[in-house]
Amino acid sequence: xxxxxxxxxxxxxxxxxxxxxxxxxxxxxxxxxxxxxxxxxxxxxxxxxxxxxxxxxxxxxxxxxxxxxxxxxxxxxxxxxxxxxxxxxxxxxxxxxxxxxxxxxxxxxxxxxxxxxxxxxxxxxxxxxxxxxxxxxxxxxxxxxxxxxxxxxxxxxxxxxxxxxxxxxxxxxxxxxxxxxxxxxxxxxxxxxx
Numbered sequence: 001x002x003x004x005x006x007x008x009x010x011x012x013x014x015x016x017x018x019x020x021x022x023x024x025x026x027x028x029x030x031x032x033x034x035x036x037x038x039x040x041x042x043x044x045x046x047x048x049x050x051x052x053x054x055x056x057x058x059x060x061x062x063x064x065x066x067x068x069x070x071x072x073x074x075x076x077x078x079x080x081x082x083x084x085x086x087x088x089x090x091x092x093x094x095x096x097x098x099x100x101x102x103x104x105x106x107x108x109x110x111x112x113x114x115x116x117x118x119x120x121x122x123x124x125x126x127x128x129x130x131x132x133x134x135x136x137x138x139x140x141x142x143x144x145x146x147x148x149x150x151x152x153x154x155x156x157x158x159x160x161x162x163x164x165x166x167x168x169x170x171x172x173x174x175x176x177x178x179x180x181x182x183x184x185x186x187x188x189x190x191x192x193x194x
Contacts, residue, residue, distance in 0.1 A: 015086035018079055022094030027102070035130055036071050036095065038137030040078055050082050053144035060141075065173040071095060150183055 021043065029035045037060050044050045051059075059081060063073035072092055079091030106113060113119050146152055154176050161167045161175070 011083050011086050014083040015079070015090040018083060018087050019090035019094040022075060022079075022091045023097060026095045026098030034070075034134040034137065036074060037141075038133045040074075041137050041140055044078075044082070051078075053141055055081065057141050057144045061173060065170045150180075154179065 025036070025039050029039055037056065041053070041056055045053055045056055056078075059077045060074055063077050064070050066073045072095065075091040075095040076088045079087035079089070081087075083090070146155060157179075158172050158176055161172050162169070167175075
């Protein structure tokens with residue numbers, strides 16, 4: 001009981017910090033879930049060291065595979081990983097409230113904004129700026145995802161299945177996870193014989 005009481009204030013203070021950070025980035029992060037992953041990678045992997053690239057990659061893989069919005073799934077899973085349920089709730093609320101606020105304001109003045117040339121051009125610029133942010137996060141996570149030749153084979157297989165096979169992302173992740181598990185079993189048996 002005493003350890004739970006000691007953990008709770010730490011969890012709550014971490015959850016509050018997570019809420020404030022996700023609330024802040026929720027206002028200026030465009031591009032959906034991938035740009036949030038880039039923000040998390042920079043702040044909580046590189047700067048604070050709360051999680052590893054491997055952890056973030058696992059969270060992103062699961063969040064991308066679950067039903068619903070990737071941005072909400074990844075935020076929730078990340079928050080749960082670093083601060084339990086209070087952290088999960090804090091991240092989810094933090095990332096969701098800015099969108100709700102902005103959409104409410106935009107809805108009120110939609111007729112003035114929808115055909116505005118300046119707004120349209122600004123959004124074109126924002127969309128163009130998102131591409132290098134996402135590419136940067138992908139390159140940083142590459143080392144964790146592609147640790148050996150098998151990772152590259154899985155990457156090419158998943159890419160081909162998605163583009164040419166028409167398979168859903170969930171099915172591709174499940175197939176890759178199963179193949180990775182088979183590979184690890186094979187390596188263990190091969191190592192056991194030596």
